Amino acid sequence: MKVFTRWFGFRFAPDSIPAHLRRDPLAVVSSLIIMIMILSAIFAPLLTSRAAEGLGEPNPSEKLAPPSAAHIFGADHLGRDLYARVLFGGRTALGMGFLIVFGAVLIGAPLGAIAGYFGGWLDEVIMRVTDVALAFPPLLLAIAIASALGPNLTNAAIAIALTWWPWYTRIVRAQALALRERPFIEAAHVIGVGNFTIIARHILPNVLSPVIVQATLDLGSAILTAAALSFLGLGVQPPTPDWGQMVSTGRIYFPQRWWYVTFPGTAIFIATMAFNLLGDSVQDANK
Amino acid sequence: MKPKPFSALNILLALTIALTACGKTAAPATQQAVTEAPTAVPAQPAVLTIAYANTFPDIDPSTSFSNDGAVTANIYETLTRYNAPGSKDVLSPQLATSWKASPDGLVWTFHLRDGVKFHDGVPFNSAAVKFSIERTKTLNGGAAWIWGSVNNIETPDDYTVIFRLDYAAPLDLIASSGFAAWMISPSVKDKDGAWFNAGHDAGTGPYMIESYAPGARIILTKFDKYWGGWKAGQFDKVVLEVVEDITVRQQKIESGEADWTLQLPTENLASIGKKPDVKVLINPAFETMVGLFNNKKPPLDNQKVREALSYTFPYDTFIQTSMSGYATQAHGTIPAGMYGSDPSLFQYGLDPDKAKSLLAEAGYPDGGFELTMTYATGDSVEQQAGELWKAELAKLGITLNLQPMAWEAQWDLAKGDPVNAQDIFVMYWWPTYTTPYDFLFNMFHTEETPLFNLGYYFNANFDKLIDDANTLSGSDKAKAETMFQNAAKILVEDAASLFIFDQSSIHIIRSDLKGYVDNPAYSHVVFAYELSR
């Protein structure tokens, strides 16, 4: 799921981006959608009168109610308002997406910095390990790890992060290689600053900004992959609201009760699309 | 919802929703004007199509112990057959014509049917019986343990078999089992499971395997020399198709591409049943869902707390919401309609006030404890039970953690030290062969190392009562039944477990299918030989 942003977005000059982006309507629209998503996740309890249902409290009398004024997205199999579920599901989706890229950066970035800074055999070893890790069939490995750790939110995030880190190792290594030759690093070296202090103080902070931009754009793929795991029943477990899990449960009631899969499914699509569109625009801006 | 879709007379009620909903307009069995698939050409053989929701993992008759029973039951036969509820006798003869037990229940003599041939032409006789059971016992897979009491099999002549047992056991019932009791041709003595699972068979039954595409379908064709003979109208071919998608299964039965299916969303059954071409059959299933309380770990080692919890489960809401009313609250552990069941047995209901006062008596006036409930990953009914219960328990200050696990993992956790095990183990139980002892013994009889008594319920009086009842059931079925009922009552009084609901067996068939009778002893099996269009 990750190839796409990878192939189009790894050269960055973040400073030049915003000016160009303002001229790209798609970038504006996608940024707007992402902002709305983040805000509605944060303020979810204020945006519905059925926050308890959003978090999982059943309301059996409304079971599978079709969309109406009371339930604009209809209700699920335990009568919970789907609008509230989808709204709170946004928290889960963004939270998981964040956990995944954060975890992957946490593993990948230091390795890349070490490889790039020291070079030599250490670089060779780390990069071969990275090559090997990249050659793992990603979804399958995530499935295996998730089922090994037991199905829940954190474990699913860890499982996916464990298959993602090598991408960040590659980016950071490339940046670190370039930084190594820069005068201020050499200066630090000359005055006797230790290697790891240099990595922590000078290399990582300097490579981090492109990594953070990249990680943000990867959130879309992260959300999509997490949804796939949940769909297979290996991700977030009810009553915690989650889009992939809702589509999976809603499948049983499909197609007569189309609303159950439609709204969470659309949410996954819009969230992923918004991040991917932004990623595409950023990459365009870099040309 | 009908409170109890089965009468005390134990009559099989094959009721269609259409019938109850629109009175006498239905009577669909007489209407043949069903639009068939356009491909039906007169010269073509009569085909029965059955859509199952799962694959058939193992079609070796000795080791099969899953929904593959649906396949083996049409290819192989047993010595005796358990009759559908409402029949005059519990058992009827199949490959055995008569049988009898010695007074102490240790020697069983079966007389065999003459003139039966296996599909490969080998005659069926006492040597074949001995071979079949010994093959099953040797492979020791699946349900082979049902023959555990058998010490020795003697074959005094071609049509007599004598079983000598180590301890009394109802061998006539065991011989009717839908697993591990099939008669297999001695010609396959060198063949292993792989040979069978490549699509070969060695039975006496009415059908033989024509082709097998694993994960997709098995096609059976009729065995011309079947001992029961063939009448006009019976099916020449049977397709057992695997259709995992619930939506597609519904579409297939509605369009007539399938004649029989199962596991459709219960929410849709009412509207499906209104269609004239389709019937929804609802019958008791000998299957019950329990939430085994950890009787060895605080706070559930306290009977008051267990009783309180039994008053917190939203039985009615759950059955209405998750099962659309197609299930009944359990009366103890023995499913309704089965020998040994007791419709007058006390049921706990949802009663938060009573629960609160019981909790106060036990020293937990405001709850304040956490419980972990494990259930099988992917089981949506168990999951919903947990979600609904969690909401009720929260009102009493009790936190219920829901933990889905692979079945083996859940089981492994429970078999360890009770103090580290889950507090509540939710699972289904159905009997391997139909006896209340299967429920009472497996889930509640004292065990040194727990195997299925995963609530760790130890009660010597209870143990003695059911053991005696089991020995007695060979000779005095009525007295044994009362004893089984009393044992079930002890469990309810001790609140040994949460007794949740008895499953209904729900099958959806085409209205033009004649002769279909649901038999909960062979759950989800379609005996194609009995059917015609």
Place this chain on the structure above:
Amino acid sequence: MLIYLLRRLLLAILVIVSVSVVTFFVARVIPSDPAALYAGQRPTSDQIAAARERLELDQPLYNQYFRFVRDILKGDLGTSYKTKHAILADIKTFLPATLELVIASTLMAIIIGIPVGVLAGAKHGGWLDQTTRILSIAGVSFPTFWLALVLQLFFFGTLHRLFPLSSRISNNVALFNSFPAVTGFYLIDTLLAGNFIAWRDAVWHIILPTLTLATYPISLTLRMTRAAMVETLSEKYITAARAQGLPERDILFRYALKNAIVPTLTVLGLSFAYSLTGAFLVEVIFSWPGLGKYVTDAIFNVDFPVIVAVTLIVTLFFVSINLFVDIIQAFLDPRVVLR
């Protein structure tokens, strides 16, 4: 060149060995009881103990691993704990179904993705470029499983006779027009048997799952071809060709595409490998009896010999395809070797 290829080959072997180690140990730490699974649905304690002994589960993990590797080298992938089937035989049954689906969707990606990508790249910034930009981004943003459901919804009811929603062939063909499974690829087997009724039926069945699975590779191929075209078309030799007045079609599809195809090929290789796992989600919904359904069942049962074996087989494909793409690339564009 030779050294480059040797390096790639070594890496491929390293990958396969690491995958076998990682999946073996990951699968072994799954909290479950393999002996109980092996012993069957409702085993006795004796049956479980017998199974534990038979499977040598009490042995140290590294011993179990070496035994596993030794068996693999002998061509034995082991047996499923759940079904006791030989896994190799199972994979022979289920792999062709998955490959058929993945190959079909890759072909679709080539047929649609490359030409449209070329045209979009030719008119950089034009309406086709803008439309395909949004469409292809949408294409990679669709949750596969949801797209499958949307297609099902669309073809549900009477329309299902147009495109069937499940299985590889219909019952009627299996009953009255059966054909021998020679390769396991139904589209080929039916042709080998000269059975055009069955062939048509197989084609009809594969359309919806292929469409679902192909959305991602089509989008990817399209975007990559377009990007490569934009770059190539700005090169001097193209300007020279234009100045000579060569027909635009020749410029695009003969001269420019030849250079643009290299990165596209890489993406195709990658997406083929990705589709192998992507197919798992599609198979579940379309009741397609392939490797995906086989392994998801195994995962729910924690049937780890199957999990390990399938992961290995998929990795083998994954790695071979990447190796293959690397080699082709090296021949098409020798600069690759120098990188």
